[in-house]
Amino acid sequence: MTAFASMDQTALKENYSKLSEAYAGYKARGLSLNMARGKPGSEQLSISNDILDVLGSDTDFRTEDCPDARNYGGLDGIAEAKKLFADLLSVSPENVFIGGNSSLNMMFDTIACFTELLWKGQEDLKFLCPVPGYDRHFGITEYFGIRMVNVPMTENGPDMDMVEKLVESDPTIKGIWCTPKYSNPQGITYSDDTVRRFAALKPAAKDFRIMWDNAYIVHDITDTPDTLLNIFDETAKTGNDDLVIEFCSTSKITFPGAGVAALAASKNNLELLKRRYKFQTIGYDKLNMLRHVLYFRNVDGILAHMQKHRAVLEPRFELVLSMLDKELAGTGIAEWTKPDGGYFVSVDVMEGTAKRVVELCKEAGVVLTGAGATYPYGKDPSDSNIRIAPTYPPVDELKIAMEVFCIAVKLAAAEKLTSMEP
Amino acid sequence: MTAFASMDQTALKENYSKLSEAYAGYKARGLSLNMARGKPGSEQLSISNDILDVLGSDTDFRTEDCPDARNYGGLDGIAEAKKLFADLLSVSPENVFIGGNSSLNMMFDTIACFTELLWKGQEDLKFLCPVPGYDRHFGITEYFGIRMVNVPMTENGPDMDMVEKLVESDPTIKGIWCTPKYSNPQGITYSDDTVRRFAALKPAAKDFRIMWDNAYIVHDITDTPDTLLNIFDETAKTGNDDLVIEFCSTSKITFPGAGVAALAASKNNLELLKRRYKFQTIGYDKLNMLRHVLYFRNVDGILAHMQKHRAVLEPRFELVLSMLDKELAGTGIAEWTKPDGGYFVSVDVMEGTAKRVVELCKEAGVVLTGAGATYPYGKDPSDSNIRIAPTYPPVDELKIAMEVFCIAVKLAAAEKLTSMEP
Numbered sequence: 001m002t003a004f005a006s007m008d009q010t011a012l013k014e015n016y017s018k019l020s021e022a023y024a025g026y027k028a029r030g031l032s033l034n035m036a037r038g039k040p041g042s043e044q045l046s047i048s049n050d051i052l053d054v055l056g057s058d059t060d061f062r063t064e065d066c067p068d069a070r071n072y073g074g075l076d077g078i079a080e081a082k083k084l085f086a087d088l089l090s091v092s093p094e095n096v097f098i099g100g101n102s103s104l105n106m107m108f109d110t111i112a113c114f115t116e117l118l119w120k121g122q123e124d125l126k127f128l129c130p131v132p133g134y135d136r137h138f139g140i141t142e143y144f145g146i147r148m149v150n151v152p153m154t155e156n157g158p159d160m161d162m163v164e165k166l167v168e169s170d171p172t173i174k175g176i177w178c179t180p181k182y183s184n185p186q187g188i189t190y191s192d193d194t195v196r197r198f199a200a201l202k203p204a205a206k207d208f209r210i211m212w213d214n215a216y217i218v219h220d221i222t223d224t225p226d227t228l229l230n231i232f233d234e235t236a237k238t239g240n241d242d243l244v245i246e247f248c249s250t251s252k253i254t255f256p257g258a259g260v261a262a263l264a265a266s267k268n269n270l271e272l273l274k275r276r277y278k279f280q281t282i283g284y285d286k287l288n289m290l291r292h293v294l295y296f297r298n299v300d301g302i303l304a305h306m307q308k309h310r311a312v313l314e315p316r317f318e319l320v321l322s323m324l325d326k327e328l329a330g331t332g333i334a335e336w337t338k339p340d341g342g343y344f345v346s347v348d349v350m351e352g353t354a355k356r357v358v359e360l361c362k363e364a365g366v367v368l369t370g371a372g373a374t375y376p377y378g379k380d381p382s383d384s385n386i387r388i389a390p391t392y393p394p395v396d397e398l399k400i401a402m403e404v405f406c407i408a409v410k411l412a413a414a415e416k417l418t419s420m421e422p
Numbered sequence: 423m424t425a426f427a428s429m430d431q432t433a434l435k436e437n438y439s440k441l442s443e444a445y446a447g448y449k450a451r452g453l454s455l456n457m458a459r460g461k462p463g464s465e466q467l468s469i470s471n472d473i474l475d476v477l478g479s480d481t482d483f484r485t486e487d488c489p490d491a492r493n494y495g496g497l498d499g500i501a502e503a504k505k506l507f508a509d510l511l512s513v514s515p516e517n518v519f520i521g522g523n524s525s526l527n528m529m530f531d532t533i534a535c536f537t538e539l540l541w542k543g544q545e546d547l548k549f550l551c552p553v554p555g556y557d558r559h560f561g562i563t564e565y566f567g568i569r570m571v572n573v574p575m576t577e578n579g580p581d582m583d584m585v586e587k588l589v590e591s592d593p594t595i596k597g598i599w600c601t602p603k604y605s606n607p608q609g610i611t612y613s614d615d616t617v618r619r620f621a622a623l624k625p626a627a628k629d630f631r632i633m634w635d636n637a638y639i640v641h642d643i644t645d646t647p648d649t650l651l652n653i654f655d656e657t658a659k660t661g662n663d664d665l666v667i668e669f670c671s672t673s674k675i676t677f678p679g680a681g682v683a684a685l686a687a688s689k690n691n692l693e694l695l696k697r698r699y700k701f702q703t704i705g706y707d708k709l710n711m712l713r714h715v716l717y718f719r720n721v722d723g724i725l726a727h728m729q730k731h732r733a734v735l736e737p738r739f740e741l742v743l744s745m746l747d748k749e750l751a752g753t754g755i756a757e758w759t760k761p762d763g764g765y766f767v768s769v770d771v772m773e774g775t776a777k778r779v780v781e782l783c784k785e786a787g788v789v790l791t792g793a794g795a796t797y798p799y800g801k802d803p804s805d806s807n808i809r810i811a812p813t814y815p816p817v818d819e820l821k822i823a824m825e826v827f828c829i830a831v832k833l834a835a836a837e838k839l840t841s842m843e844p
Contacts, residue, residue, distance in 0.1 A: 037494065039494050039495075040493065042490060045483075048492075049479040050479055052477040052479065052709070055474040056471075057471040057474065059474070070470075071462065071678050071679075072678040072679055100522050100523065102703050102706075104703055105703045108702040108703070109702075136704075139701045140701055143701040255709060256494040257495075257705050257707060258491075258492065258707045258710065276565070279530060279558075279561045280530045281524050281527045281679075282526060282558075284522075284523065284524075285523045285707070286679060287474070287677060287680040288680065288707070
């Protein structure tokens with residue numbers, strides 16, 4: 001591919017014409033494709049269908065700590081589920097709280113709890129947001145009126161010099177959102193050094209908390225998966241146990257919205273959270289916990305299950321990456337990540353063209369995550385980041401959607417460079 | 423039975439000695455019985471076991487408005503579930519929001535939402551609490567720092583003269599908790615006049631809301647079930663649609679904590695609630711919704727199912743009531759309700775003895791709901807109300823527990839009247 005920067009105006013305009021023509025061809029096809037959200041595809045959903053056969057009339061509903069999982073009781077979940085998630089997160093079962101079906105809901109409730117109990121009466125709270133990041137994290141923060149401060153991501157995780165400087169000097173900074181493994185959207189896993197620096201933070205705010213959203217903890221898609229240090233092992237060394245709340249769920253292991261979610265936290269943090277949870281509910285769906293425990297048995301069961309997901313996802317990611325390579329490598333107008341897991345590929349297009357790329361795709365029937373969605377307040381200061389979600393559409397549709405995307409990236413750049421913007 | 427009031431001190435002391443002896447006999451048996459919470463018993467739980475067989479690998483997971491119930495999406499639930507609950511509540515499906523597994527959680531989230539959005543920035547909020555009432559309602563109110571004001575219950579529901587006077591004069595009164603059918607703990611169903619007066623309220627606070635917890639909507643246990651006016655029919659006549667949020671769940675229809683919960687509300691209220699829900703979650707467990715929809719099909723399916731619960735519960739309530747009659751009628755030291763449904767029998771023992779009765783029972787191995795629990799802040803001003811929950815223990819245990827209870831009621835009264843308190 002020729003670098004756009006090396007083309008003169010004549011070459012650019014010629015290029016623009018060709019791209020416009022190709023784009024018009026796709027547009028004429030009346031496509032209706034969606035690469036917007038990190039949703040599993042049908043093939044992935046069917047992998048877990050047999051979990052629905054696990055419970056039946058003949059099930060023994062007694063659990064280790066509960067006389068009948070069909071009845072009320074057990075605010076923090078059944079013992080077997082705590083054990084399973086403890087093993088998954090490499091923590092102790094007494095540090096685990098099993099919630100409902102959604103780790104997002106648990107994060108929302110945690111911020112609500114902190115606002116009501118931990119940060120009560122304090123004004124002008126701030127949260128650090130590594131960018132690009134997950135729009136639903138930002139949504140929770142904004143809902144609770146917490147001001148968001150961008151921190152750039154590096155290939156090792158958030159810029160830790162900046163994190164340390166801000167957190168250790170400003171007592172109004174109360175927390176940070178982290179997706180430490182296969183981050184959303186870049187698929188970056190925090191380096192050991194980054195995890196250790198998080199565990200060693202000396203926040204100016206004594207009530208500072210790290211929201212450690214381990215959403216993709218077992219979501220590897222290649223032979224060279226990333227590994228993440230266990231942050232609680234590190235906070236044990238620094239005496240900073242109360243710093244971290246870790247979240248995860250089986251939404252992308254079994255069924256989105258119908259899985260089991262959990263958090264891990266220190267004794268102090270669990271006590272704090274339960275001061276709210278005990279009024280909020282009598283307890284979450286223990287039958288669904290039992291269903292998952294009996295289905296997986298242990299972490300090996302989960303890991304074996306994830307291999308089936310990998311088999312579906314790896315070719316999709318390979319397709320997306322190979323098309324980006326083929327269509328955009330060498331153009332100098334786009335850069336992207338090559339994750340070993342997670343749900344996204346993050347593409348940085350030419351500055352000031354992301355919105356236009358998303359618009360062009362939409363007009364040609366391809367829905368992408370909104371430009372800016374990966375930044376707090378929906379504002380990407382360089383208007384360049386776009387999140388590609390390759391998991392949901394069927395492969396043949398994914399290919400066409402990516403063709404449209406690559407043309408749109410080039411067309412938007414050509415428009416800008418030739419001042420041909422409509 | 424001889425009225426305690428008609429006995430002289432000699433007779434009372436003799437009576438006290440006999441009761442003490444009988445009580446000591448029970449205490450020596452080392453009982454361990456529980457009549458504390460409104461939990462279904464095992465026999466009731468097994469009624470719904472076959473709902474666990476409804477979903478399987480061969481299920482069609484498409485719903486009317488959702489391409490796949492196994493995937494993300496659908497903030498307010500699947501259309502079929504909205505239809506089922508709409509029919510149950512006699513409202514329109516567009517007024518229904520399906521939540522997770524717990525109507526308590528939905529009530530908690532609703533009060534949280536109102537605090538954050540509707541009543542934001544206002545101080546010294548108050549809520550009316552018909553007493554005796556449900557401790558978990560009071561817990562939510564207290565958690566959010568809303569001051570509770572007692573309103574006495576009558577046989578027709580809350581004292582509406584008082585409700586009207588307070589609500590229509592005091593703009594800091596923001597709401598009221600109602601369990602309009604088979605109220606917790608008295609089993610009273612609000613009269614048509616009461617429901618109409620609620621619908622016709624002209625609150626001083628424009629942001630006043632009625633929390634209409636229809637927990638026992640189909641939970642009849644006799645041939646003469648109560649009927650409750652549909653409050654939304656009445657608010658439609660008074661133009662007060664925004665006044666009411668109605669809640670219900672299948673916790674005591676299928677499985678406690680693993681059923682489906684829903685609320686019904688006006689368009690305005692739903693919009694308000696969704697301003698929070700959309701950040702809180704992507705959507706609740708649609709597979710459990712589908713499981714319930716396919717199991718019941720329609721309201722007739724639910725009603726037929728409830729007959730099976732009735733078959734288990736009716737004899738238990740009859741036992742409790744017949745023992746109260748046999749042991750306490752005519753003593754003048756206790757009054758109780760005779761509900762046609764719900765989960766409780768409410769007993770008012772001699773003023774100033776409820777705590778002692780609960781203590782005596784506990785010492786003899788019979789756990790009751792704590793005295794005072796049916797009042798805000800756990801404070802029953804007359805120390806007389808005790809909630810009996812006949813559903814959970816096996817029938818033979820229930821009988822013994824009631825024997826202990828009746829002796830404790832009489833012993834506590836005798837102690838008080840003879841000044842023999844320990």
